[in-house]
Amino acid sequence: MRPRLVAPGLLALALAACTPAPPRDAAAIEALGMQAVQTRDAGAPRTLQHWAGAAPASLNALAARELGLALAADPAQADQARRWLTQAASAGDAEAAWTLGDAQRRGGLGWTPDPATARPWFERAAAAEHPAALLALARAARNGEAQPRDPVAALALLQRASRAGSAQAMYLLSQAYAQGEGTAPDLALARHWLEQAAERHHPPAMQDWALALEDGRLGVTRDVEAAREQWREAGEERRNR
Template sequence: MVAGAVLVWSTHTPASAQAPSAAQIEAAAMAAAQTGSPEARQQLQRWARQGLPVAERELGTLYRKEPERQGPARQLLEHAARAGDAEAAYQLGEMLRAGFAGAAGQGGAPGQQGQPGQPGKAWPWYRQAAEAGHARAALTLGQMAANGDGVRKDAAVAARWLTLASDLGNAHAMFLLSNAYRYGVGVERDEARGFQLLENAAEHEYPPALQDLALAVQSEDAQRAGHLLKEASEHRRNNWNRY
């Protein structure tokens, strides 16, 4: 679902209506998720049955929150991802990496077993999303490669994915990449580039970057350092789930 979008969903569908727009589908998904509207949910299900990738992605994302529907959630997300939906590929990667509980263990139907986290199987879906321009997927690949999470630990591979995520505007990736350049991890050491990336991450209001930048400039500009620390505290409090 597009962040920050103001969408209005309506149950009225003209007889001659063409396929719904992505905005209409996302509005129905928002109504189903936020208000529990059964009409919106049913419409979303109808659109998903028509094989519309955005509807499959939104319904799959909705089902991810329901323990008894983990199987259908995975199927919907995978179908949408195979149709080229980058967000669906990312969501599928998240699902596979984290694993999920079975319905029987959650009071659901018997015979539906859960699945432990499989980061190795998540990697190709994250990669598909990242190559389609999904910044958080690229960030996740960088973190997985840096930590050896489901793949061989490789600082150079991590730096390449973090570079992509940074180029796509992800502040967390800018911060991690700044450290890589400042300390020469996976890339040739370049303190000037590392500091510029730190500045960029701070400009994107990423709290750890604001804090590190404050420490870096404190000896030369105590007033700016104080301002940066205050800003970091405010953004950490107000945007704790943004990154």
């Protein structure tokens, strides 16, 4: 019996019928993205690619980003990962922009490390108050990475990253206020941001807060029992990471 030929258009329709309908919320797309990375399920990236073109306009970029992240787990797919992440970032997805910047800064996705090339992607993500992108720009200004050192700009970026919820930025902001980097020393603000970072379980901040409780640095009221408890929590946090 001769094989039956199927017209390309009918084949495309048949394949589309087997693909889940585009979701109407971001959580479903992100869940499938995590599934694609964790399980290496070949069907998940195909579904994400379909969604990137068929989802509502507001979710197209998210589907493209999740597809890019899934492909990035396989070095052989670096070119495709970059393409989808760039599509997402160009459509306004801050997480995709940060991912591209981070990859260029450290040499991921097949790129040679290049902090200067990474900067525009970080700036794009930072415009949406992306905490990790703001932190990356702050560290570049603080350390003079691919630019002159600028403690004042670093301080402003750390303030924004801290308000956006970055515990690491809070810790660095505390250090800046304590040491007078980009501003006059301010122990009250140094104490405030160190405590905020410690409450968010940032291990270095937890250790420094324990020391402050022990010896009263930064004007902290000494409390030996609280310091002992803080050391215990810091140890647990380190072991759990």
